[in-house]
Amino acid sequence: MFRVGLISDTHGLLRPAAMDFLRGCARIVHAGDIGSMAILEALATLAPVTAVRGNNDQGPGLGDLPEAVRLPLGEMQLYVLHNRRELAIDPRTAGVHVVVSGHSHKPLVERREDVLYVNPGSAGRRRFKLPICVGELLIDGREVMPRVVELDG
Template sequence: MHRIGLISDTHGLLRPAAVDFLRGCERIVHAGDIGDASILEALDVLAPVTAVRGNNDREPPLARLPEAVTLQVGAVRLYVLHDLKQLAVDPAAAGVHVVVSGHSHRPLVEQRGGVLFVNPGSAGRRRFALPICVGELRVDGREVTPRVVELDG
């Protein structure tokens, strides 16, 4: 069993509750709009981090992050990008099982054409009335169990 932590849209704020939730993951995926490289450093203390650049990650070293990355977790292939509207591949045709994104600040867990789409929502500063969230993927063989958790209530 693999536990992959999901976080996005921190915008320079790493909440202690997010760190607590992500503790114990074997890998952490940050889906962009990180805001400060120190966030990746703090997450890397917990587990290896895979991160993509968000539309607000314009300054080095964050500007050098890839726009998208493919990650293999056991028998499951993840495709990570910040803005789902920028998805330039057919995930099913590419053998992708899970697409992880951020940007919208809205948590999402949805099956589309045999592919699981997960957005852990925003873990940073509150935007409008949207919840503060993080997520995880539990991967057991080819089975993926997603979970998004609201941190503030």
């Protein structure tokens, strides 16, 4: 079994509580609106990082990130993008098991047609009254156990 950390919408703010939660992950996925390459560099001290560009990622290095990434993890296929509304594939027919997205700042874990959709919410600055969250996927072969955790603000 291995643990994949999920984070999104940091917008230049990497909270110590998020770093603490992600410590011990085998891989970290950032679903965009990173805000600064320093965020990815800090996360990379914990585990290898896969990141996609969000709609606000225009700064040095961030504009070069892909809009979407297909990420094989053992027997599982993840597809990572920032805005789920811009999903340009049919995950089920493409063999994708988990779609990870951000953008809405709203945490979500939902299964539809054998595909798991996970949005870890926003780990950056609070937007409206939405919670500050991060997430994880515990992967064991073809089994995925998702979890989104609210951080203390």
